[in-house]
Structures are given as C-alpha cells and as structure tokens.
Amino acid sequence: MSSMIPVSVEIEGNETEVVKIHSTADITAVKEQLLGKDHLNYQVYYNDQILNSHETVPADTSYRDPLLIRRTSIDLPMPVAKPDLVSSLIEESNVITQNPIFTGGCQCGKIRYALYSTPERITVCHCRMCQKAVGGPFIAVAIISTKHFAWTRGNPSTFASSSVATRGFCSNCGTPLSYQIRQKLSIEITIGSFDRAPELIPQEQIGIESCLKWALLNKLPPKSSDANEIPPSKIISYQHPDHETSEAEWLTFNTKQKDEIQELITL
Numbered sequence: 001m002s003s004m005i006p007v008s009v010e011i012e013g014n015e016t017e018v019v020k021i022h023s024t025a026d027i028t029a030v031k032e033q034l035l036g037k038d039h040l041n042y043q044v045y046y047n048d049q050i051l052n053s054h055e056t057v058p059a060d061t062s063y064r065d066p067l068l069i070r071r072t073s074i075d076l077p078m079p080v081a082k083p084d085l086v087s088s089l090i091e092e093s094n095v096i097t098q099n100p101i102f103t104g105g106c107q108c109g110k111i112r113y114a115l116y117s118t119p120e121r122i123t124v125c126h127c128r129m130c131q132k133a134v135g136g137p138f139i140a141v142a143i144i145s146t147k148h149f150a151w152t153r154g155n156p157s158t159f160a161s162s163s164v165a166t167r168g169f170c171s172n173c174g175t176p177l178s179y180q181i182r183q184k185l186s187i188e189i190t191i192g193s194f195d196r197a198p199e200l201i202p203q204e205q206i207g208i209e210s211c212l213k214w215a216l217l218n219k220l221p222p223k224s225s226d227a228n229e230i231p232p233s234k235i236i237s238y239q240h241p242d243h244e245t246s247e248a249e250w251l252t253f254n255t256k257q258k259d260e261i262q263e264l265i266t267l
C-alpha cells in the first residue's frame, strides 16, 4: 500500500515548494512529475548527496532541508549526438565542464567512458544473444541518452550482432562494453564495467524466454523479448547458431556481418 507524502523540493534558483508524492515513488517519478519530459537533464541531491533514479524519496525533507534539483544537461549543439563526436567535441572545445556522474571502462583501461546524467533504466537481459555476447548467464546494462554519454579514452571496436544493433568491446582485453540499436539516441553500457558498479541496480529482466533456470532473478519483473521495442521477429540475427557448422555455413554468417559493417561505415 502506498500513501501520499509531502516532499519539499527546490529546483535550483527557485523557491522551495511542497509536492505530494506516493510514498513508494522513486526519484525518476518525482522528476517526471515536476519537470515532464525534460527530467533527464536534471540531477537530484539531498544533503549534498546525489540520489540515483531508482532510489526512493527521503521522507524527512523540509523547507529548510529540501530536495535540490539541479540541471545537469551538457546541451551539446547537435541534433544527433554520436558518441565518438561527443568525445572529439570534449577534446576540441571543452564544451563539457562539469564532472561526470559515473565513469567506467574496460579491464585493461584502453577504453574509458563517462556519463553526465544518471541512467534512464537499468536492465538485465537473458536473451540468447546477450548471453553469447558476454559469455555469461545474462547481460546487465545501464541505458542512457547518447547526449549524456561520451567515450573519454579510445573508442570500442564494434560487432554487428544483428541487423539492428552493434555491440562495443575493447579490442585489447575483450571486455564487453556497450549495446546500441542503430540510429537510436541511447546507448546501453554493461554495469560490470562501471567504476562504481554496486550503485547500479537493475529494475527489470527481459529476454525471459531464454533465461537459464538457475539465473532467474526473483526480485525483478520478467518480460519476454516479444515485448521489446524491436521484437525478435523484426531482427535478423548474425549470431552463429548453437551447433557445429561447416566452414561454408559459417562464412554465410560472416559475410552478412561484413556487409552490415560496410553499410555502417557508409552511413
């Protein structure tokens, strides 16, 4: 059962006001209520501590001690922020002067990245392609707008795992780093590669149809891949099948991937 509780909030530069929220609401819900669609550009603080999107709202706020909402947008002047472009802009013009909220990178340190906003969502995916891509029971990723994300050292190598997405990894040490649906303005970053990985707590599990029985996470709501934004029926997988193949069969997969990569280069 959730009840309504009063919360004192100051949006930086404005007067403190009291809003009523559900006692179970998280920080994202409060930001959405106050700021609408623009909420992704804001960070919430309480007693000088950053509150992450999934955290519940502290019940002991007061007029003297309100939640403080500050704008964090890096506001890069471009319609489509490609991560590599963001990196080069940082180097060239120092557009981004604020400190990142999260940083991370691969095992060897050749590739580093930064997030300038808290992730929009943190998800576990059990689908067969994510299992294969990380060589583990599932992938866990934080999803963030490319506007608030930059590769800050090096750029990952990429593999087109299907007709709609590429996966980024370090070519030196092999750490899986990212998943990105082509032309989408968000990127998914593996939470194990974050410097402060313990702070990233998944809110949902998807790809449940391929979930290994022992790897089901009981606390998270499960969803099938059919509920994905792009369901499996709309995707051509370039993943090797789960059985032995002849060299000729394998070459057909390999050729599809090469065509895809060629297409990406010429986009």
Ligand SMILES: [Zn+2]
Residues within 6 Å of the ligand: 106, 107, 108, 109, 110, 111, 170, 171, 172, 173, 174, 175
């Ligand atoms: Zn590396």
Ligand SMILES: [Zn+2]
Residues within 6 Å of the ligand: 125, 126, 127, 128, 129, 130, 131, 207
């Ligand atoms: Zn998946």
